[in-house]
Amino acid sequence: MNGGGWLTIRQGQAADLSKIPALAADGFADHVLAGRARGGRLANLFGRRVSADTIRLYAFLAFDSASRFEVCTTDVRRGPEAQAAPAYPSISAQWPAAQAFEREIAEQFGVHPLGHPWLKPLRYHATDDGSPAPWGPFDPNRAIPGDYPFYRVEGEEVHEVAVGPVHAGIIEPGHFRFQCHGEEVLHLEIVLGYQHRGAERLLLHPNATRSAIVAETIAGDASIGHALAYCTALEALAGSRVSLRAAAIRGVALELERLANHVGDLGALCTDVAFLPASAYLGRLRGEYLNLTLEICGNRFGRNLLRPGGVCFDIPLASAERMRQRLEGLRSETLEVLDLMFAQSSVLARFEGVGALSEQQADEIGLVGPAARACGCRRDVRCDHPHGVFQFSHIPIAVETTGDVYARAVVRWLEVQRSLEFLLELLGNKPGGTIFEPLGELKPNVMAFGVAETWRGEAMHVAFTDAAGKLACMKAKDPSMHNWFGLARALRGMAISDFPVCNKSFNLSYAGHDV
């Protein structure tokens, strides 16, 4: 049972737009907070322009242990005078988990979340109709973050460290501003938006291949995860379901993606604490997992494998057996190195107690994925909201409690083991069915969503159709939307030299956040 004023919905189901409860804008925040009091987790909050002067906000709460989501909306309109900007009372004022989402809404549509504790741009672009955002009109001639009012700590021995957008290594652009007292970080502020490519609009591209590829390139290292959420949403709009065989191949690809990234991250953590043997071996092993994906679909990142309606490449019996044998070999090679890594006191000493978040902080911020599980939060889409192959094969949730770099590493270590076991089982036992069936007509005036547990956590794609059954709006959320704030928070009180290892333990997506 939901609390009233909410529509209960599961991933892969289409809901009539008219059935989604509409709240008054004044009471929206209180309504969402009441949902939080019932145990809801803020999974998504976004706006959608429904007419020239109306923005409809959608709030999604996840009730993970009950395997359901709840959704409600409110319409925010311009005031009676043309100048009055659309506004509603902010949720972030009482629930920090909403902070990035409300900034996104303000930036996209010029909607004011009244009382937002720290309203500032998220990705640096103009509003959709050119109206000013709460911080003023957008000036494309100003480079970010030069003229940005950073939070500053004043004091005699306080100093500021600025890093980025171009970093030292081969990584994505972002700007980090540290307020330090000696080595100690008092505050870290993260400015993103450099990777903003306008991907969400391109998800509506009339060329279906183009929009599917855009879904895969929202965050390139989570191509499979995003494609899975995207396909689930579109398949729900068409009321279709993929065969068990297609679902199994999707599951294989998703877990290979997790393995490649977790193994790579554990190696990179070793690099940051100068344990070079494991860093070298894991860096190489990461590539072996990518090469298995290459084997399946001709691309190391799994491009072109998932499409709405199924998958484009089959795994024939002989290659499934070959992959299984390669995975057996990789399992012993990988686990040997991880055993070595976690047996080094020099490694553990640099991981333990660094960048710790409590379970309560994780809930306030709304962390997802390994970062949340490291704090003791039992949430994993594969178990909580199972879809596709995860309805039949279960992967146990890996949880740690200390919430520090160590816990985030251990959760990855456990997930590597569990994904390997899952894959070995799945590849030995592949179900039948056609791998691809073209989608039929989309239902008119409905909304549906897909969620996938990418290696970083919950990715969510929400799709809407119009009265003619045409795709009218797509909303893509990367888990990084939740977790960047967690990294900033985790660094408080740490030494600035802890930043690399802390950052790597979260390893968040810039592209996925910036879309």
Added chain:
Amino acid sequence: MLQILKTRLHQGHRTTGFPVQLPVLPERYRGRPQLDAAKCPDGCGVCIEACPTQAISTDGGLKLDLGKCLFCTACVDACPEGAIRYTQDYRLATSRRTDLVIGNGELRLAQRMSDELHRILGRALRLREVCAGSCNACDLDTNVLNTVGWDLSRFGIQFVASPRHADGVLVTGAVSRNMHAALLGTYEAVPKPRIVIAVGACAISGGPFRDSPDVLNGVEGILPVDLYVPGCPPHPLTILDGLLRLIGRIHEHAT
């Protein structure tokens, strides 16, 4: 300590023998596309219609722009005549943008940098990578060249932290408006003579994000490019092959 040594023995030597030994790529790997316009019926344009990035044209014969190609299978799936197929040839990098547009003929692969440049940079090339509106895949498969599997530094090529220590920039991404200034600033900080390498469909043409108002469709017209490495993302081998051609370590040509 003993455990470290034991693991070292188990893990073995893993660096690829490339370019002396040629790699074996899996059957499904999609390398250079091959066109056979003789198979095209008059007036058929299903591949043009199917291509997500308008990489195919029939202006003066069937042509495919590798700089726009995302190496998906849309054209191959759409063509009833089998006029387009992917080969396993990973060699794709060129020196000129126009060389990326292929027809029936061979692909003119990248040339060694000029003698003057080669004298200064050829034996120790230091690059600053700039990610400017990518999805991160090109960056990851560039970074992978630093792992023991590829060991890029054995060729005298290194990625450095500061543009002031670099001989050029390697750019990925469609050049988002928000990275434009940082890209120019980084390039300006590289001492002359300097080179520019564009890696991936995004950096060359905007890739899947082409014509989005938030991107500038790659580095074309923003920086002078010395090496184009197509792909979405290019395989690490394609990137390495291009880099080695640029410094004159590989000469042979595609057929």
